[in-house]
Amino acid sequence: MEKTGFVSEEILDKIRVGKEYVAAKYGFRNxxxxxxxxxxxxxxxxxxxxxxxxxxxxxxxxxxxxxxxxxxxxxxxxxxxxxxxxxxxxxxxxxxxxxxxxxxxxxxxxxxxxxxxxxxxxxxxxxxxxxxxxxxxxxxGDEGYEVPDLSRDVPPKFLDEDMAIRGMAREIKSNWRVGAENGFDSTHIFIHKDSILIENNDLALPLGLVPTGRGAFKVQKEEDGPKGVFDLFEPETIRPVFQGTVEGEEVRMGTPEGKNMLPHNISIWLPGVLRVDPWPDPKLTQFEWYVPIDGKRHLYLQTIGCRVNSAEEEAQFDKEFEERWKPVALEGFNDDDIWAREAAEDFYADDTGWLREQLFEPDGNIIEWRKLASKYNRGIQTPEDIK
Amino acid sequence: MEKTGFVSEEILDKIRVGKEYVAAKYGFRNxxxxxxxxxxxxxxxxxxxxxxxxxxxxxxxxxxxxxxxxxxxxxxxxxxxxxxxxxxxxxxxxxxxxxxxxxxxxxxxxxxxxxxxxxxxxxxxxxxxxxxxxxxxxxxGDEGYEVPDLSRDVPPKFLDEDMAIRGMAREIKSNWRVGAENGFDSTHIFIHKDSILIENNDLALPLGLVPTGRGAFKVQKEEDGPKGVFDLFEPETIRPVFQGTVEGEEVRMGTPEGKNMLPHNISIWLPGVLRVDPWPDPKLTQFEWYVPIDGKRHLYLQTIGCRVNSAEEEAQFDKEFEERWKPVALEGFNDDDIWAREAAEDFYADDTGWLREQLFEPDGNIIEWRKLASKYNRGIQTPEDIK
Amino acid sequence: MEKTGFVSEEILDKIRVGKEYVAAKYGFRNxxxxxxxxxxxxxxxxxxxxxxxxxxxxxxxxxxxxxxxxxxxxxxxxxxxxxxxxxxxxxxxxxxxxxxxxxxxxxxxxxxxxxxxxxxxxxxxxxxxxxxxxxxxxxxGDEGYEVPDLSRDVPPKFLDEDMAIRGMAREIKSNWRVGAENGFDSTHIFIHKDSILIENNDLALPLGLVPTGRGAFKVQKEEDGPKGVFDLFEPETIRPVFQGTVEGEEVRMGTPEGKNMLPHNISIWLPGVLRVDPWPDPKLTQFEWYVPIDGKRHLYLQTIGCRVNSAEEEAQFDKEFEERWKPVALEGFNDDDIWAREAAEDFYADDTGWLREQLFEPDGNIIEWRKLASKYNRGIQTPEDIK
CATH class of the missing domain: 2.102.10.10 (Rieske [2Fe-2S] iron-sulphur domain)
Structure with missing residues (x-):
């Protein structure tokens, strides 16, 4: 049991945005x-x-x-x-x-x-x-806490009756917030530029996604529902960039020619779960959790959902999941996310990374997620809670 | 050399009984x-x-x-x-x-x-x-400390002239106090319920030993002798329980049918040595030390004593020790104690376990041992002492 | 990245000589x-x-x-x-x-x-x-710091035009100061008493070198040059001792009979580089750096210099270096220094060793080095610098 490693007051005092989120190194209670x-x-x-x-x-x-x-x-x-x-x-x-x-x-x-x-x-x-x-x-959660309905802690659509879910889980050596931000971060798409998923699934994948100004995301905070932040992939709010240049020279292209331009709709939800819709295929949705194990590790629990209308359709999805989506998407594509998180962990491990990072315009949705999580969480895990 | 890991004043201030004992994470000096x-x-x-x-x-x-x-x-x-x-x-x-x-x-x-x-x-x-x-x-001990006679730091009988001693020693990954309390704790007998020693030595072994009220132990504190606490295994003070029940249902029996009802006499002594008498056989006595190596490890030094009147008798005991008591008692039976101590270490490792434990009636003798050790020790090991 | 482990103010307050040097656990900046x-x-x-x-x-x-x-x-x-x-x-x-x-x-x-x-x-x-x-x-160094000429941070002679340099480097598990002091320490010669270099190079090697009184070292601190401390190996200042005695009995002899009485001239320079001249041969000079990697490790970068007047002479030296000096001197002889440093690390690792050590007369040059380094360094590495 890791008993030290909570964020110090000295650091928290310097956080201007998302203070409770930064404090939640071990996750949100309740x-x-x-x-x-x-x-x-x-x-x-x-x-x-x-x-x-x-x-x-x-x-x-x-x-x-x-x-x-x-x-x-x-x-x-x-x-x-x-x-x-x-x-x-x-x-x-x-x-x-x-x-x-x-x-x-x-x-x-x-x-x-x-x-x-x-x-x-x-x-x-x-x-x-x-x-x-x-x-x-x-x-x-706390003893005596009135347990909320599960539907308030999962993304919309996940519990839909016709949604069949398959998945896998792995322990990742990074804090859960480093995992969550990697998933929701729209410019991290750069690390996937050579993924086997692109050709395998005829994807159009840009090198980056650039917000055009205000209005690149929206917040969902209905009182009785889950709380989350959406990226708004509309031409007037977020623009895909396929051409990479360095000092005026074109150095690298994304993949503009695929017929599947995915996803249209990415959102992140309390207490730390991402929905990518549709993904990795026009008929599928990916839901993935970054569950805090302790301050240094998270459980990366990945699932793919498919709407089915019969046991036969579900069996067909099950077969496709095992033969294609698991190896090509959850492993092939997301394995890049895993090493990226583990590579980013060191900078945030002593909590000073939250003060030293230098964010830029496309990180606006990350900031919004930190604010939302700070505002709508039901409690922050403390050293007392893990004894 | 482990240089940190001493008990903080913050924790010691909250200890109501046996404060010096809790402070002695690295053992008692002198x-x-x-x-x-x-x-x-x-x-x-x-x-x-x-x-x-x-x-x-x-x-x-x-x-x-x-x-x-x-x-x-x-x-x-x-x-x-x-x-x-x-x-x-x-x-x-x-x-x-x-x-x-x-x-x-x-x-x-x-x-x-x-x-x-x-x-x-x-x-x-x-x-x-x-x-x-x-x-x-x-x-x-401290330089210049007047060195006491060895007889004041070993259990009675150990130094008797006719007592032949044989033994073995192992390094255990737990604090010495966790070792000592496991040994003296009368209800930990529950972990031995399937021991090979029971059948091998025709033992009657209850599942638990329950104090009937006051008077389950006595303290020995003569000025010039060793200081220790005895369990009083008398029918009116400590009652063996052979039948295990859960919610009214008998779920497990101890071993009442063995002809050897052992031991009658268990005692623990400063600076951390147990005497079990007789054990593992009516003619033998076990003496075992929990010697602090540092704050996280102890040397489990186990010995068995046998009274002998000749070199022949000693040779006979030596043979029995090697062929029977070492494998069956010191290893077979006590190996259970070792994993129990190592399993209990985590809870006490950051010293908060002493505040979080919830003791019950049969732990009265443990409390008495903590008091005695706090009162009669000759000094507490400090960070300065291990530099 | 080791982010803790800097020397506490509590310890620094007790250092009487060489306080900045003791503070420089991670080395000197700039x-x-x-x-x-x-x-x-x-x-x-x-x-x-x-x-x-x-x-x-x-x-x-x-x-x-x-x-x-x-x-x-x-x-x-x-x-x-x-x-x-x-x-x-x-x-x-x-x-x-x-x-x-x-x-x-x-x-x-x-x-x-x-x-x-x-x-x-x-x-x-x-x-x-x-x-x-x-x-x-x-x-x-610090951004904006006016970068000094390299010649101010290497020992005299190292940059001489006719000086050919060959070498090797290894990571050592000790602080760089423990490395530096081992190198400059004149009585540590005792550990080399059985070195293969002695016979291989016909060396006269005493068991110890004893200062006779004041004047065993001199300091070089010209404003525009490197800053260093020299041992003065003159008969009237430092006396070699070949005979080892214990309680009046001769117990061990050094090697007085070799024809090469080396070195005559040992000096140590900021920011942590030793010159041994001549060594390991009358025509060679050893320059070796103890480069801080972090607080617990240093790069031991060993070089040997030889004056050459032609490409042919340099090629000859290169061959000799690979075939003889590298295996016999840099490895054979200096390997003893490496284990000595690693064995000494534990005592200084928690920084209390600087308060507990008991120096004696021959350590006068070490004291002088600590003073010089404290006075002429250009800055001390801090926790902020390594983030």
């Missing part, structure tokens, strides 16, 4: 985060995950997944070190037999100690869990 | 600690050990072991990096020839520099060394 | 340092080096080597992670196309973004580079 795929936790199976620096033990019981803090209340050992479940709904600590109910976290017994004043009174922390679209979402 | 086995340092041989964060060079000269600080006074290099002993009673630093006497640490010469005002005046720190029962004990 | 050998960076080739904690990208363009900071001004990524040079005189950042001129660091274009207010206005930091004697020297 939000839903996808932790793993439903298929990866079978009935009776136990899995451990780390979210926002909190170590969580998950178990599927009678179909439903439950989450508790992976730390015995007695002397703090991880329950997962040697899980002992003597009844379906409980787990007993391997060390002194402290037994907790998954449903409410109650210390219901201590195996081997038949009487104690603490039995029936103390609790281990529980985490709300919900499954949707083949993902296991965990609510990482 | 006590005797076993460093290695006598058989492992032959005549003329040099060995280095780390005790309480202090690096010490030991050498056996004419049968007697001497100890000096393994750091030249001049520019601080380890003498052991390339030991050069030009006379039996001295060691010369490989770097500039500074030569120290083992007996009193005096800088008696500088090889290659025939005159200097510091020759005959400066000293390297020396450590009193004493051998007993096949162990090399080192006194880690 | 000086010339050799970074690599000219032969190791070909036309068009890019190399990265780390000097005083600063990461620098070097490129040879039309014969001349240029240096810029290896960090894009935008979001701080290393340009060297995937160098993209679309024109001879520029480098473009792989991430967003920011393009910098090597000559003056100007952001002259952003590939893929045809218009931005920052183009033509912002700069990446540049480093003056100069080649001499087959070495690439980099000036690590």
């Amino acid at each position: 939000h839903w985060y996808p932790a793993l795929f439903s298929k990866d936790i079978a009935e009776d199976e136990i899995k451990t995950v780390e979210l926002l620096g909190e170590k969580i033990l998950l178990k599927r019981i009678d179909g439903k997944v439950y989450g508790i803090k992976d730390q015995c209340i007695h002397k703090g050992v991880p329950l997962s070190r040697k899980p002992e479940c003597y009844t379906k709904g409980t787990i007993s600590c391997w060390y002194h037999g402290f037994t907790f109910r998954f449903e409410d976290g109650l210390l219901c017994d201590i195996v081997g100690v038949d009487k104690s004043n603490i039995i029936g009174k103390r609790h281990v922390k529980t985490y709300p869990v919900q499954e949707a679209k083949g993902l296991v979402f965990v609510f990482v | 006590h005797w600690y076993p460093a290695l086995f006598s058989k492992d340092i032959a005549e003329d041989e040099i060995k280095t050990v780390e005790l309480l964060g202090e690096k010490i060079l030991l050498k056996r000269i004419d049968g007697k072991v001497y100890g000096i600080k393994d750091q030249c006074i001049h520019k601080g290099v380890p003498l052991s990096r390339k030991p050069e002993c030009y006379t039996k009673g001295t060691i010369s630093c490989w770097y500039h020839g500074f030569t120290f006497r083992f007996e009193d640490g005096l800088l008696c010469d500088i090889v290659g520099v025939d005159k200097s005002n510091i020759i005959g005046k400066r000293h390297v720190k020396t450590y009193p060394v004493q051998e007993a029962k096949g162990l090399v004990f080192v006194f880690v | 000086h010339w340092y050799p970074a690599l050998f000219s032969k190791d960076i070909a036309e068009d080739e890019i190399k990265t080096v780390e000097l005083l904690g600063e990461k620098i990208l070097l490129k040879r363009i039309d014969g001349k080597v240029y240096g810029i900071k290896d960090q894009c001004i935008h979001k701080g990524v290393p340009l060297s992670r995937k160098p993209e040079c679309y024109t001879k005189g520029t480098i473009s950042c792989w991430y967003h196309g920011f393009t910098f001129r090597f000559e003056d660091g100007l952001l002259c274009d952003i590939v893929g973004v045809d218009k931005s207010n920052i183009i033509g206005k912002r700069h990446v930091k540049t480093y003056p580079v100069q080649e001499a004697k087959g070495l690439v020297f980099v000036f690590v």
Whole structure:
């Protein structure tokens, strides 16, 4: 467990825009985060995950997944070190037999100690869990916090009934914000200029995207819905640039000749999830999460959505996903994003990068995302929260 | 050398019981600690050990072991990096020839520099060394401290003339206090419920041991003797529990049917040594030390004692030790204790575990040990001491 | 990048002599340092080096080597992670196309973004580079600092026209000051007492060198020249000792019988370069640099100089260097210095060694070096400088 590494007040005092966002090195509390795929936790199976620096033990019981803090209340050992479940709904600590109910976290017994004043009174922390679209979402929040509907923490369209979702997940060695900004950053398209996806999918890919002035993005902040920022890819707001020049000389061209000019619509949402629509194909949408593991790592959970009207269509999408979109888009194309984030991590790792970076016009949407996240988050993860 | 990692005043201020004990992350000064086995340092041989964060060079000269600080006074290099002993009673630093006497640490010469005002005046720190029962004990203390008799720092019976001792030692990745508390903790017996020792030695082993109310332990604090805490395994004070239940259902049984109901008598002593009597057999006693190496590691030095009346009996015990007790008890049974300590280390590593733990009734003896150690120790290791 | 590890004010306040030198854990700013050998960076080739904690990208363009900071001004990524040079005189950042001129660091274009207010206005930091004697020297200093002539930062004789230079370089795991002091320290000769160089080169090598009283060194501090300290190897100032005794007994002899009594003249110069003259042979001179990489490592750049009057003589020296002096002197002899420095590092690593060391008479020249370096350096590297 990484216990240091939060942003100092000295640095935060110097942040002029997006202060809460910069403070959220370990992520935003009281939000839903996808932790793993439903298929990866079978009935009776136990899995451990780390979210926002909190170590969580998950178990599927009678179909439903439950989450508790992976730390015995007695002397703090991880329950997962040697899980002992003597009844379906409980787990007993391997060390002194402290037994907790998954449903409410109650210390219901201590195996081997038949009487104690603490039995029936103390609790281990529980985490709300919900499954949707083949993902296991965990609510990482304060005890007693009124848990919001999942639909407020995912991008629009993701939960649509006819949307089939497939995906994969990887641990990335960078802060989650470095991941999120790489994804939403419209000029980072420059790193993809030689991607195998371009030819493979007949893409028209510019070298850069330049805002023409004001109005290159819009903010969505309806009270009961998810909060996000959209890029506005309209000719009058954002202009694609295919010709690269250095000191007056043309040095490099983008790929203007592809028939698919994608995407038209990129947006980023609290607590840290991107929607690229359509992508990587006119009929598909990519949704990807940058889930904080701790201050230095994030889970890059990538999914592609496809509207389907039958089990047959879904099976067809499943096959295409495995054979084409996973290797060519989620791996081939996005692998470039991964090394870019890891290369950018060092500059932000000691938190001074937020003061030293020199942003330029196309970063306007990033600034807007920092403002939105600072304003609409439900809490900032603190050192106390990860103990 | 771990130079940070001492407990902060901020945390110590919040400790209500056993404050000095919590402060002693690197151990208690001015006590005797076993460093290695006598058989492992032959005549003329040099060995280095780390005790309480202090690096010490030991050498056996004419049968007697001497100890000096393994750091030249001049520019601080380890003498052991390339030991050069030009006379039996001295060691010369490989770097500039500074030569120290083992007996009193005096800088008696500088090889290659025939005159200097510091020759005959400066000293390297020396450590009193004493051998007993096949162990090399080192006194880690302040210069000028009146060295107490070894008998005041070992459990009663250990030095008895007819007590033959055999043992082994391992480095464990946990603080010494986490080791000590695991050993003395009466309900940790739960982790041993499937040990090979049970069947191998026909043991009756409960799942837990529950104090019935006041009076489950007693303190021994005679002025001239060792200071320790005893568990009182009497039916009216501590009750064995063989049946494990969860929410009213019997889920697991201990082992009530063995003919050997052991041990009757467990005690822990300053500066951090446990006596389990009898154990692992009615005729044997286990003595085990948790010697601080630094703030994160301890030397787990395990010994078994057997009363013998002849060289033949001792040879017989030696054979039994090697063939049975070492593999079945010191390894088989205690290996569970080792992983338990290492699993518990993370919670206490940043010192906040002492504030976050939630103790219960059976931990009363642990509390008593913390109080006793806080009251009767002869000093607390500080950052200055390990430089 | 090591961003912590500078010396605390608490420690500096206790330093009585050479305070600025002790503060210069990362080296002295505004000086010339050799970074690599000219032969190791070909036309068009890019190399990265780390000097005083600063990461620098070097490129040879039309014969001349240029240096810029290896960090894009935008979001701080290393340009060297995937160098993209679309024109001879520029480098473009792989991430967003920011393009910098090597000559003056100007952001002259952003590939893929045809218009931005920052183009033509912002700069990446540049480093003056100069080649001499087959070495690439980099000036690590403040922007706007008036760059001094290289001759003020190398020992006398090094730049002499008839001086041919050959050498090698290695990264050493110790602070540069520990390296420098090992080199200039006259009694460290003790570690070389069994060197293969002694027999191989018919050397007379004492076990120690003892100053006889005042006057064992002199300081050179002419205003326009390099600043250094000389040992004065005169019979009346420094006396060689061949006989090693311990408590009155002769225990070890140096090597008095060699016909080459070397060296006569050892001196150390700002910013951290030693001259040993003659060495390792009556006709040769060794010049060696201890270049700070960061606070924990230095580049040990060793060279040997030989006066030559023709290409033929230089070719002869080149052959001798490769076949003899490199393996026997720079490796064989100096390898002992390397492990000595690494063994001494731990004591000084947390900066308390400067308070705990116990110097003696022969260290007078070291003290003088610390004073000179404190007085004549052009600046001390700070945490701000390495961001």
